[in-house]
Structures are given as structure tokens and as C-alpha cells.
Amino acid sequence: MIVMAEHAGFCFGVRRAVDGITDALRRNSEVWTIGLPIHNPQEVARLEALGLRIASSESEIPPGAVVIIRAHGEALGVLASLKARGVTVEDMTCPFVKKAQDKAAELSREGYYVVLLGDKNHPEIKGILGHVNDSAGAEVVADENEALNVKHHTKIALVSQTTQREERLERVAGILTGKCTELHVCNTICKATSQRQEAARKLVRENSLEGVVLIGGKSSANTGKLRDILESEGVNVLWVEDERDLEAESGWLEGKNMIGIAAGASTPEWLIDKVKNIIAAKQEVPRGLSNS
Ligand code: SF4
Known part of the structure; x- marks a missing residue:
């Protein structure tokens, strides 16, 4: 059986920023962000395939470009410098x-x-x-x-x-x-963080879980905090970025019938579904049969 945390995956601010980038990419062949727009390599790769360009600083952005300010926001000095470069800024700083x-x-x-x-x-x-x-x-x-x-x-x-x-x-x-x-x-x-943290605690306290699969980017601070909380509740945690990480650790799932799933605020729903479907498929395999 799989039990999902009540709150998992994209928070409001990240969803808003990703939607903003996706929308800007419908109107422009290329759109820039300064730094990674989200701490999730799989979602970044999806956006890059649509035309997202990632600059390491504002000085790399060509004049006339469209720049999305990511959910993390920027310093006033950076915004002023962008204005001086004559770029179009769409501000997706999380409220x-x-x-x-x-x-x-x-x-x-x-x-x-x-x-x-x-x-x-x-x-x-x-x-x-x-x-x-x-x-x-x-x-x-x-x-x-x-x-x-x-x-x-x-x-x-x-x-x-x-x-x-x-x-x-x-x-x-x-x-x-x-x-x-x-x-x-x-x-x-923000509430999104405390909701995901509380949902992770509840997931462990209200279910007799044999382990929790935590889905999220390894550089995501909020996913890291979820891992700390889950471990402090005494549950065995497997932190994966995507379905390939899960496949690489498939031995971890063996013998576990009650698995919880939690996900950081920067984890897209399509990735959660992929991982969840793999766990479900492995649980459906009758005892004694290989699922390879
Ligand atoms: S976690 Fe960050 S981006 Fe998401 S809603 Fe909260 S403040 Fe906004």
C-alpha cells in the first residue's frame, strides 16, 4: 500500500513561477532566468527543452532579452542592473x-x-x-x-x-x-513549508509505515528539511530525485508493504506520479516473482 503525504509537491510560489516561465516561452523563443528557476533538475531540463536559458549573473543576459525573476526573488541592485541593460523583466518573485x-x-x-x-x-x-x-x-x-x-x-x-x-x-x-x-x-x-513539514510528520505518526520515499532535488533546501523531519520521526527514508534513483535502489523496496510518499515544494506532479507508479507496480508483483 502507498500512502501519500497530504501536502506534497509544487508549492504556490514555485507553480506560479514555472507557469510564468512556461507562458513566457509560448510568447518568446527564448527566456532567461538568473540561476536555476527551481531546485529540481528534471523540471529544469523540461523548461530548457522549451527554450529556457540560464545565466549565472545579470551581466550574461543580452540586451532586449526577456528575464523571469524566479520565486526566490532578487536583490534591488540586480533589478536595477537589469533595467539598465534594457531587458524585459517579468517578476515571478513569490509573494x-x-x-x-x-x-x-x-x-x-x-x-x-x-x-x-x-x-x-x-x-x-x-x-x-x-x-x-x-x-x-x-x-x-x-x-x-x-x-x-x-x-x-x-x-x-x-x-x-x-x-x-x-x-x-x-x-x-x-x-x-x-x-x-x-x-x-x-x-x-510560509505556510507551504510548514504544511509540507506537518504533513510529513502526520504521514509517519498516523500510518504504520515501513519506509518513506521522499521525492525532490538533492539541492532543494525544503526537501532536505523534510528528510530531517522524517528521520527525526524514526522512519526509514529513501530520498530520490526521479524514477531512475528509485530503480537504482530497488532493493530498498523489497519486503516493504506500507510505503509513504512525501515530496518537496519544488517537485513537479509529473515526477511524483512517475515514482508512485513504479512503487505501485513493484507492490503488485506477486511474491516469488521477479519484477524485472
Ligand atoms: S516555499 Fe517559497 S516559493 Fe513556495 S510558496 Fe513558500 S515562499 Fe513561496
Whole structure:
């Protein structure tokens, strides 16, 4: 038997951005993004086959090109540089990321020192950081340990990467309370993330599973967090990007009758279906018969 997590696959923001790129590719023979539009190699390959070009920085984009700003958003400096190059920009920044950018901009203008909770190398954090008013100052902390090193400031605003866990935000807020006279906490964690995290917990707690197949890109931060949650629930997890990964680990499925499926917010539905169908086909093979 296969049990699906209640929330799995594309979140609202990623679906919106992928639809935006697909739509732009119907109107233009080629469309650019800066960096990967989504942390899923299979979906990226599908879009590239339709004409998507991926630049590593704005300087690679030719004048007159059409550029889609991906769901992670971009720094204000990058948007200004694109404008100066005379390209057409279609902004598909996820509204939840936009909210974090706007909050960081607004609070830094009000004189708050901005502490961003997240991964300093993640494009979403770079984009949010790129909205902070230069004179206010800001830093990125990855966790509670790094929060302990934040220096004292009169006013601190804590803004989080949208994929952070609520518990960590609360613990970091607790630490920062002792490092300022006024703390403003912006919970900019998006529901899609917490819904998928809660669905992963429920999947394990409400079913007697022998394992969970987690589907998602290996560079996807939100899929990585789902893996951590599933493992902390004590279940055996097999993380696959696509059906080929599953085939390569087909021994893992042997003897398991109750399998759960969870998927990150950047995993397309067509990929989930492919993996699910393979698991179902293997489960249908009568005992004693090979399914090769
Ligand atoms: S995870 Fe949330 S914030 Fe990120 S793109 Fe999806 S809906 Fe937007």
C-alpha cells in the first residue's frame, strides 16, 4: 500500500513561477532566468527543452532579452542592473518572499538592525539582504549558535527565510531578546513549508509505515528539511530525485508493504506520479516473482 503525504509537491510560489516561465516561452523563443528557476533538475531540463536559458549573473543576459525573476526573488541592485541593460523583466518573485523583502526594507528604513535567519548562500536570503537599507546594517545567522554571536543593537528586526522551521525562529528570537532593547520578529515562514513539514510528520505518526520515499532535488533546501523531519520521526527514508534513483535502489523496496510518499515544494506532479507508479507496480508483483 502507498500512502501519500497530504501536502506534497509544487508549492504556490514555485507553480506560479514555472507557469510564468512556461507562458513566457509560448510568447518568446527564448527566456532567461538568473540561476536555476527551481531546485529540481528534471523540471529544469523540461523548461530548457522549451527554450529556457540560464545565466549565472545579470551581466550574461543580452540586451532586449526577456528575464523571469524566479520565486526566490532578487536583490534591488540586480533589478536595477537589469533595467539598465534594457531587458524585459517579468517578476515571478513569490509573494511570501516579497513580503520578507518588503519587511526587511521597511524595518531597516526605520532604523532596525536586520538579522536574517537562514542560509547565507541561498538566493532567497541574498535577495532579501539586497533589500536592506545600506545604512541600517544586517547579518545572516544560520541557527541558534550563530545568533549567540550577534552584537548588541538598540533595535533588532528578525526576518526569516521562508523555509525555516518555526521552532528555530522562536529559539533565535529568544536569544536576540537579550541582545537589544527592542526586538521586532517577522514570521516570514510560509505556510507551504510548514504544511509540507506537518504533513510529513502526520504521514509517519498516523500510518504504520515501513519506509518513506521522499521525492525532490538533492539541492532543494525544503526537501532536505523534510528528510530531517522524517528521520527525526524514526522512519526509514529513501530520498530520490526521479524514477531512475528509485530503480537504482530497488532493493530498498523489497519486503516493504506500507510505503509513504512525501515530496518537496519544488517537485513537479509529473515526477511524483512517475515514482508512485513504479512503487505501485513493484507492490503488485506477486511474491516469488521477479519484477524485472
Ligand atoms: S516555499 Fe513558500 S515562499 Fe517559497 S516559493 Fe513556495 S510558496 Fe513561496
